[in-house]
Amino acid sequence: MKAGLSTKNAPSPNVVLPHYVFGALAFIAASVMLFFASDDIVSLYIGPKVLGIVHVLVLGWITMIIYGALYQLIPVVMEVKLYSEILAYISFFTLGLGTILMAISFWYSYILLTILIEIGATLVIVSTFLFAINAIKSSLSSSQRGVEIRFIVTSVFWLLLTILLGIFIILNTSYSWIGKSNVELLKIHANFGIIGWFMMLVIGVASKLLPMFFIAHKLKIKYLHYSYYLSNLGLVAISIVYTFYPNEILLLLLYIVITLGIIFFIKYNYDAYKARLRKKLDIGLKLSVFSFILLFLTIIFGFISFLSPDFMGSFNIQFSIAYGISLILGFFTSLILGQMYKTLPFIVWLQKYQDKVGKYKIPMPADMYSVKLANAHYYTYVPAILSLIIAVFAKCSLLVQISAGLFLLTSVLYAYNTFMIVYHKDISKPL
Amino acid sequence: MLENLSQEEQKVVNVIKTVIDPEVEINIVDLGLIYKVEINDNDKIIYVTMTLSARGCPVGDTIIKHVETVVEANWQDYKADVELVWEPEWTPEMITDEGKKFLNM
Numbered sequence: 001m002k003a004g005l006s007t008k009n010a011p012s013p014n015v016v017l018p019h020y021v022f023g024a025l026a027f028i029a030a031s032v033m034l035f036f037a038s039d040d041i042v043s044l045y046i047g048p049k050v051l052g053i054v055h056v057l058v059l060g061w062i063t064m065i066i067y068g069a070l071y072q073l074i075p076v077v078m079e080v081k082l083y084s085e086i087l088a089y090i091s092f093f094t095l096g097l098g099t100i101l102m103a104i105s106f107w108y109s110y111i112l113l114t115i116l117i118e119i120g121a122t123l124v125i126v127s128t129f130l131f132a133i134n135a136i137k138s139s140l141s142s143s144q145r146g147v148e149i150r151f152i153v154t155s156v157f158w159l160l161l162t163i164l165l166g167i168f169i170i171l172n173t174s175y176s177w178i179g180k181s182n183v184e185l186l187k188i189h190a191n192f193g194i195i196g197w198f199m200m201l202v203i204g205v206a207s208k209l210l211p212m213f214f215i216a217h218k219l220k221i222k223y224l225h226y227s228y229y230l231s232n233l234g235l236v237a238i239s240i241v242y243t244f245y246p247n248e249i250l251l252l253l254l255y256i257v258i259t260l261g262i263i264f265f266i267k268y269n270y271d272a273y274k275a276r277l278r279k280k281l282d283i284g285l286k287l288s289v290f291s292f293i294l295l296f297l298t299i300i301f302g303f304i305s306f307l308s309p310d311f312m313g314s315f316n317i318q319f320s321i322a323y324g325i326s327l328i329l330g331f332f333t334s335l336i337l338g339q340m341y342k343t344l345p346f347i348v349w350l351q352k353y354q355d356k357v358g359k360y361k362i363p364m365p366a367d368m369y370s371v372k373l374a375n376a377h378y379y380t381y382v383p384a385i386l387s388l389i390i391a392v393f394a395k396c397s398l399l400v401q402i403s404a405g406l407f408l409l410t411s412v413l414y415a416y417n418t419f420m421i422v423y424h425k426d427i428s429k430p431l
Numbered sequence: 432m433l434e435n436l437s438q439e440e441q442k443v444v445n446v447i448k449t450v451i452d453p454e455v456e457i458n459i460v461d462l463g464l465i466y467k468v469e470i471n472d473n474d475k476i477i478y479v480t481m482t483l484s485a486r487g488c489p490v491g492d493t494i495i496k497h498v499e500t501v502v503e504a505n506w507q508d509y510k511a512d513v514e515l516v517w518e519p520e521w522t523p524e525m526i527t528d529e530g531k532k533f534l535n536m
Contacts, residue, residue: 211485212484212485217521217522277455280535350489357500358504
């Protein structure tokens with residue numbers, strides 16, 4: 001009768017926690033790197049330093065936390081045990097080491113240290129396959145077939161396609177199997193990665209978690225179905241159009257289809273937000289809600305940079321960079337900052353106290369970190385992201401450095417709370 | 432949901448009130464999660480029928496264990512039998528007036 005319970009399925013916290021620790025450190029590293037790359041960013045030069053930062057953020061911060069969170073959430077959402085904890089350990093080490101090697105070699109020049117990049121990229125690819133096997137194998141033994149789960153499983157397939165296409169592009173450069181320009185293939189690769197993998201994963205996970213945290217009921221699940229079909233259909237069609245018939249108007253229409261899909265996802269979660277039980281948002285939900293504002297900004301920047309209207313002139317490059325920033329350091333980062341507070345304390349709390357409830361006086365999950373510091377990094381994060389976007393348009397190196405300073409403060413405060421939770425000492429007292 | 436309780440069963444409910452939902456931070460009785468409490472004196476079993484606010488709730492197991500622990504700690508000759516049900520589905524309307532006051536609803 002106890003179907004729907006997941007504590008017994010939860011993996012060992014030792015599998016999950018290192019991901020959160022590595023992610024927090026990567027966020028600090030990226031903030032420091034941002035400070036020293038301020039000139040590159042304002043001169044709009046996508047060179048070694050910017051590539052280094054992007055890889056630390058995308059792999060070391062976002063992907064790392066996603067892996068960790070999913071190793072915890074797959075059992076929760078799918079009501080099964082994780083297929084293999086050993087594979088999860090190996091994927092952690094390969095992703096971590098791969099990220100460090102790639103980041104170092106990009107930062108110091110991606111021409112001299114190609115061998116490091118190759119080793120690093122191979123490790124990341126290995127970790128991706130291991131993660132995908134784990135996620136897909138787990139989902140196969142699950143009887144749960146909700147649309148949120150379908151989003152998560154589909155996103156893993158898109159991730160595999162992203163990686164396979166990436167490998168194909170590298171090989172095609174050497175062997176010229178098909179006459180297509182790598183630029184077109186790279187665009188498909190980026191679409192697969194951003195929309196297929198990251199976005200669909202976020203839609204699946206957020207649509208499961210946010211209504212649960214808002215304790216909202218009677219939501220219109222059909223919105224998520226619309227979102228699923230529109231975004232997948234759009235993405236498949238876009239890859240076909242890019243490959244065979246790269247027509248601007250057709251592509252624009254398809255991007256609108258995908259955006260509609262994303263808007264249905266936003267609408268679903270907005271309804272949950274409106275119906276929430278507790279009107280006052282805690283810090284985790286405050287940051288999560290803010291991430292949706294940044295998602296809107298991302299969509300706007302994305303469309304402008306795709307359309308590249310003539311009257312914008314040289315500003316078009318700025319829009320592309322602002323799109324990347326508002327997506328990576330904006331939407332994803334804000335969502336991770338917030339969702340850490342909604343997941344990590346519970347993971348550690350269950351580990352320390354689940355056998356003590358009712359017998360000992362125990363703290364609540366929210367007592368395991370400093371709410372003051374969490375609030376403080378909300379107020380450093382918001383100006384950090386906004387000033388970075390302004391700095392790109394104003395081409396102001398000093399403003400990038402100020403923003404980097406605010407990001408560094410944010411990341412240090414966030415890491416402090418992460419460590420406080422991960423290394424939480426049992427403080428239970430007999431009743 | 433909790434109707435026609437004997438005095439002793441009401442005492443069980445009051446004891447279960449010490450179980451707090453760690454997300455909402457109000458007790459699970461006022462949250463409306465407890466559907467039925469029944470004491471069987473012959474078999475020495477206290478039956479509790481309850482639900483959770485969401486399927487796949489990561490702390491569900493712990494909440495149920497918590498209920499068993501506090502009930503058995505207060506009625507040491509009895510065994511607690513907690514049954515988790517998903518029907519009827521929990522809705523915010525099930526929150527007691529006391530709970531609504533706490534949540535500013």
